Amino acid sequence: GTKDQTTDTNNPNAKTIEILQSMCDYYTRTNDTWRIMAYRKAITTLRRQPTKITTAAAASLLPNIGPRLAAKIQEIATTNRLRRLDYTHDSPLDQALALFLGVYGAGAARAHRWMAQGHRSLADLLSSADLTPHQRLGVERYADLNARIPRAEVGAFFAYVQREAAGVDPGVEVLVGGSYRRGADSSGDVDVIVTRKGTVSAAELVPFLEELVEVLTRKGFLVATLAALHANRAGKDGPGSKWHGCCVLPPDEEGADTNTDANPDGGSGGGSGGPRKEPIWRRIDFLLVPEAEYGAALIYFTGNDIFNRSLRLLASKKGMRLNQRGLYKEVLRGKNRAKITEDQLLEGRDEKRIFELLGVKWREPWERWC
Numbered sequence: 078g079t080k081d082q083t084t085d086t087n088n089p090n091a092k093t094i095e096i097l098q099s100m101c102d103y104y105t106r107t108n109d110t111w112r113i114m115a116y117r118k119a120i121t122t123l124r125r126q127p128t129k130i131t132t133a134a135a136a137s138l139l140p141n142i143g144p145r146l147a148a149k150i151q152e153i154a155t156t157n158r159l160r161r162l163d164y165t166h167d168s169p170l171d172q173a174l175a176l177f178l179g180v181y182g183a184g185a186a187r188a189h190r191w192m193a194q195g196h197r198s199l200a201d202l203l204s205s206a207d208l209t210p211h212q213r214l215g216v217e218r219y220a221d222l223n224a225r226i227p228r229a230e231v232g233a234f235f236a237y238v239q240r241e242a243a244g245v246d247p248g249v250e251v252l253v254g255g256s257y258r259r260g261a262d263s264s265g266d267v268d269v270i271v272t273r274k275g276t277v278s279a280a281e282l283v284p285f286l287e288e289l290v291e292v293l294t295r296k297g298f299l300v301a302t303l304a305a306l307h308a309n310r311a312g313k314d315g316p317g318s319k320w321h322g323c324c325v326l327p328p329d330e331e332g333a334d335t336n337t338d339a340n341p342d343g344g345s346g347g348g349s350g351g352p353r354k355e356p357i358w359r360r361i362d363f364l365l366v367p368e369a370e371y372g373a374a375l376i377y378f379t380g381n382d383i384f385n386r387s388l389r390l391l392a393s394k395k396g397m398r399l400n401q402r403g404l405y406k407e408v409l410r411g412k413n414r415a416k417i418t419e420d421q422l423l424e425g426r427d428e429k430r431i432f433e434l435l436g437v438k439w440r441e442p443w444e445r446w447c
């Protein structure tokens with residue numbers, strides 16, 4: 078996901094954030110990666126400010142805010158609007174493109190191609206576009222897959238997974254990473270990190286996950302597969318290290334907090350006594366992590382993505398390399414930057430130790446929004 082959404086209603090810069098977010102959404106539609114990043118960073122900075130930023134001078138003193146963004150912040154703070162945004166008015170074409178960009182699994186290139194082929198609605202796509210099975214699911218479950226998952230509901234999904242995981246192998250540990258670990262009020266998906274003491278490779282956890290997926294599917298918890306273990310077995314993330322799909326809380330689960338009737342803000346209605354509505358399909362990811370790489374994987378899968386990028390950049394400036402498996406000391410390279418020997422692993426299992434070796438102050442997960 079690209080949205081780190083928390084409720085900004087009480088934030089003194091709420092209006093500024095809202096308008097900058099509209100600009101960011103516009104640049105997402107025009108696929109302007111550089112500006113998307115600049116706006117996201119500025120929004121994160123503003124979210125952290127305890128007081129309202131009203132002048133360009135004050136704004137430019139803040140991290141990640143350049144002179145042009147600072148001027149926009151002043152314009153919004155003083156006029157409550159941004160003239161630049163008027164020129165991004167959503168035409169019907171823009172709206173169709175924005176709609177297609179929201180189809181799960183469709184990138185900007187795909188969305189533009191659908192536009193070029195003359196499609197303008199989800200109904201058009203279903204009736205006449207050539208859709209892969211995953212794209213079809215993204216269109217059919219459009220609203221579900223674009224809905225944020227309230228924090229309490231992520232907790233309920235986790236409790237369910239944790240119980241079934243213990244039934245398959247009591248030695249396995251599970252934890253929710255991603256925006257949930259950063260303390261978000263709502264998440265785009267449920268990122269379940271799976272590990273077991275003594276493991277050195279993700280492959281050792283594959284049989285466990287295969288069995289867990291089978292059990293969860295049989296119980297009606299998992300309802301769709303988007304990326305199965307075997308599909309990425311040879312991927313660069315290691316052998317079969319992840320599984321992506323969709324889940325629902327089975328309605329017949331006794332005592333379980335379902336997203337159809339027990340949760341008043343679940344969004345799907347349902348009400349006591351009334352007929353049950355279809356549960357909302359939620360995105361869930363399982364990530365297999367050996368104990369030897371747990372710290373590096375926790376950093377990676379906690380994010381956010383911008384925080385990860387800045388840590389990696391810092392590592393490379395210090396002659397190190399950080400990825401989701403560990404922190405390495407970069408070795409000397411020969412001609413054409415060819416490696417003479419393998420990079421030396423400095424730390425993989427301990428999250429705090431990786432921060433120490435990088436020489437950065439420890440940041441709690443909820444302090445890692447950028």
Ligand code: DCP
Nearest residue numbers: 078255256264265266377378379380381382385
């Ligand atoms: N990640 C990353 N770079 C990417 C994608 C992901 O570093 N391009 C890392 C950081 C993310 C984590 O993986 O925090 C999980 O990815 P998600 O896409 O699930 O993102 P979040 O959980 O942060 O947000 P959301 O609430 O939208 O799921």
Ligand code: MG
Nearest residue numbers: 255256266268
């Ligand atoms: Mg997530």
Ligand code: MN
Nearest residue numbers: 255266268362
């Ligand atoms: Mn995810």
